[in-house]
Amino acid sequence: MGTVTDIIPRTGSAGERVANELRTAILSGQYAPGARIRQEDAADRHGASRVPVREALRILEAEGLVTLVANTGAWVSRLGLEECEEMYQIRERIEPLLLRYSIPDLGQPEIDHLQYLADAMERSDDIEEFLTLDREFHLGSYAAARTSVLGDMVEQLWNRTQHYRRAFTRVFRSEGDRSVHHDHQLLVHAIRRSDLDEAERVLYGHIRRTRLELARHPDVFLDPVTN
């Protein structure tokens, strides 16, 4: 499904390279939602002409990370509360399936690593670190799945919501909610026992609870007045 720590691949066209670099920049928060991406700027910054940049923008548009308006320009996609809830509802239904694909092929070292990540998250008090660990934990639990579309779909959903997860996390932490960590531990145990049904249930509940929590914080989606 494309490893989480994908290093920029030497293969592929310049357009794909630029797309990878832009994607990384967007996910890391360098570009905020609503930020304009000018073709010439991007071309200079990534050492290419505008042609591959346009290709990259098409790729990222298809992934939902960028919004293109004909004859006008490209912006980093914004999410509304409704859209975000929708994506979480989709995740509730398909991530358990992906997990089911993955569990049988997860090795002992990988499972131990998941345990380590779950523990590390409990100890972490840095937002950015928590985000990285959480992503690594969940995508890591899917890593053994040899799917051709499902894995990519899930990764795209994670990518599209990345910026907003950063915002929620701040809020959740301040509320001192422990259920997230509880879910993670339950999940690791279910994976250890290869209990597919239980793992599905836990994961479903985990995502669902996050969605419900999220609906209580619509303020995260308010347009920042600073364009």
Next chain:
Amino acid sequence: MGTVTDIIPRTGSAGERVANELRTAILSGQYAPGARIRQEDAADRHGASRVPVREALRILEAEGLVTLVANTGAWVSRLGLEECEEMYQIRERIEPLLLRYSIPDLGQPEIDHLQYLADAMERSDDIEEFLTLDREFHLGSYAAARTSVLGDMVEQLWNRTQHYRRAFTRVFRSEGDRSVHHDHQLLVHAIRRSDLDEAERVLYGHIRRTRLELARHPDVFLDPVTN
């Protein structure tokens, strides 16, 4: 979610126009899976230069309809049995959700039309007509859903499997299986009664049974020796 009978929109770039035209051609079966798409050919055929064609190919690649290999070329995507089963499993889980979004906003005329389509399918004995009716029936049942990503996801899954549904349908018909029609009738009734849970269950079972049936016919996926 973008109407089923999308007419080629006047808006948007030439690349999008070419993408729409190529998509229609692929879905109609004019291009078979595995068929090569040469940029210059496509450019001539659609009255544009190679630049918008390359844009179109990127768009269709993102939709999974076209497979691009750097420095080599573009082909209409082929599906393997495993991939197809995967997509059906995804559909089992997300189409019921999409239906749930749609039902509350379906009007009486739309529901009557669904009934009409279900009846027409039972009477139809032409493969191509059946395919069209089936697609119109299911996507029609989702038409009232005002989603921003789920609808497109489902439509893409339908598109990617379109060619292979054409092939199954031939087989199913010859086996004289009536359960498909039974499901359709049950679905319309559940929708009439606005019974969301029942509608979800019926649709889930409908897609699931099709998937299991499909697994019994791996021959559909054999590489045709004629490239």
Next chain:
DNA sequence: TCGCCGTTGATTGGATCCAGTATTGCCGAA
């Protein structure tokens, strides 16, 4: 003073040209 309209500048879209790469066919050697 406010709103409408035309003009100018900035930015995107498309076409052509050139370079790079893969594939095909051919030739020669085993």
Next chain:
DNA sequence: TTCGGCAATACTGGATCCAATCAACGGCGA
């Protein structure tokens, strides 16, 4: 006869140039 290597060709990828479109600004009129 068959396999390996080399050359020619066809196709894709990228850059530059020109056209088209949108947005911002300023001027004019009410």
